[in-house]
Amino acid sequence: MSAILEKGPVHQFDSAAIRQQFPILAQKVHDRPLVFLDSAASAQKPNAVIDCMADTMRTQYANIHRGLHWMSERTTEAYEGVRDQVAAFLNAPSREEIVFTRNSTEAINLVAYSFGALLKPGQAVVISEMEHHANLVPWQMLRDRAGIELRIAPITDEGDLDLDALQDILSDGQVALVAITHMSNVLGSVTPARQIADMAHAAGAQVLFDGSQFVVHRKTDVQALGADFYTFTGHKLYGPTGIGILWARKALLDAMPPFMGGGDMISTVTFERSTWAHVPHKFEAGTPAIIEAIGLGAAISWVEKVGMEAVTAHEAALTSYALTRLANVPGLKVIGAPKDRGGVISFTMDDVHPHDIATLLDRNGVAVRAGHHCAEPLMRRLGLTATARASFGIYTVQEEIDVLADTLVRIRNFFV
Incomplete structure (x- = not known):
């Protein structure tokens, strides 16, 4: 274990x-x-998720954040309450580090686009041989767009990450990010996340874990893992589709440019320029998946009750x-x-x-x-x-x- x-x-x-x-x-x-x-x-x-989402639509649905009426305020409170739930579920230091996305795929794409914008040609991103396409294709796109190098850490014949090979890949100091699954969706392999994080940090790299499979089965503590980014998706955790989570250290989120532009992610807008909202809202453009986020909160509550x-x-x-x-x-x-x-x-x-x-x-x-x-x-x-x-x-x-x-x-x- x-x-x-x-x-x-x-x-x-x-x-x-x-x-x-x-x-x-x-x-x-x-x-x-x-x-x-x-x-x-x-x-x-479970019924707890189904009933929660249906009840929200029956009794209190409204758009969030900007409404001044009772319905909007109540739904905003429920929606933002889930951010607190997710922060506690992951043992995140701050609720401001929780970004709502559609799924893990969008969360990883967000990091590839926004953190990727901070990388320079010649720097490298490392993934492993057992990654889901969601943690491969975005990095290929970044490589082709920005001229970074994509390196592949091998696995053993048994299906474990080859840590000696990973150490060699990190040795030249050019790696900016290690992005590794926390649990393989094919092999079931659970990767030694803390050891990977320590190796990455010693080489001057940040680390992202795709927790889509892991969070369903085991307690997840992003601080104990030493992670810099962590992603998971609601529909595998007994919640609805259309809602996912990116956790990232606030200093990284502050430094990263927005992923998408539009309403709710801005502070001010003129025809000449716009300024951005504080994190996490800087990364949450447009009307979000309100009902789905509330459903995710119900799923987390249900799992934690079990x-x-x-x-x-x-x-x-x-x-x-x-x-x-x-x-x-x-x-x-x-x-x-x-x-x-x-x-x-x-x-x-x-x-x-x-x-x-x-x-x-x-x-x-x-x-x-x-x-x-x-x-x-x-x-x-x-x-x-x-x-x-x-x-x-x-x-x-x-x-x-x-x-x-x-x-x-x-x-x-x-x-x-």
Whole structure:
């Protein structure tokens, strides 16, 4: 387990009671009970989130920040209250360091554009071989636009970041930013974030962690991690789509130019020039995702009520159980064997294409993901074109792992 997990007693974890709070899990797919094992792509939503968003629209919706009437003031208070929630959730030093975005992808693009504007030709950005396209393509665009160098830190055959190779990449002092996933969406590899941050800072670089997968499974403390930037997305954390988070140290946000121009990110505007609002509003142009932000706040409250320690223990047990069950499926190969794995397992099966695996599982009510998982360079590194992927959430139970494994055996027998 990660060294940053919370200490103290584990909350009581009642899987049946938790599942009852997710109405979508009660339905059938192809006349089979739904087994949803695609939470790494997007998690299902509890009633607490659904009801909160619906209630906001029914009873108090208005645009925020500039309205002087009761409805606007109430909605503004709810919206800005989520900023405080997120700051506490990440243990951020200040609420002013929390920027609302649409998702992790937009958050990383914001950093690539705005922090990237401070970089000079010849400076370098480092990513790893296991990055999601969201933490690759923006840096390619910056490279092509600004003349920076993009360096790739390799991974081991087991799926861990090669720290010795990373140290060599940092050694010339030209790296301005290290941007690394905190947990791989393909391999489940949890990267040693604090060690990476210390290495980057010793080389004079800032560090960004893509926490899209990690924050769902484990306690996240940006100060303990030594991060400079941290991103995550609401829809994987049992909240709605269309809302994400960028956390960054205030000194960096102050130095960075705006990402987009328009209303709400300005202090003054004339035809000759504009001046910018203070952070974080400098980076939040236009009417934001008001309902979605409030829904994210409801999701965070719900997860914290369950207890992140309990979530971590539950999903660690599930992952261990799943690895054991899948090891007994003939012809199945689990991809990667990282030292620290979150609740994501990618696999292949002899003589069966991953798309066929996913299609046949779906016919039995089991939802998994198949393809390159928005990580084509990683697939090439692994010598693969695609994998099937099972990923676990707070509502996943061992009986669903049994259905997965038993169905995979039947699929294998069908093709042999």
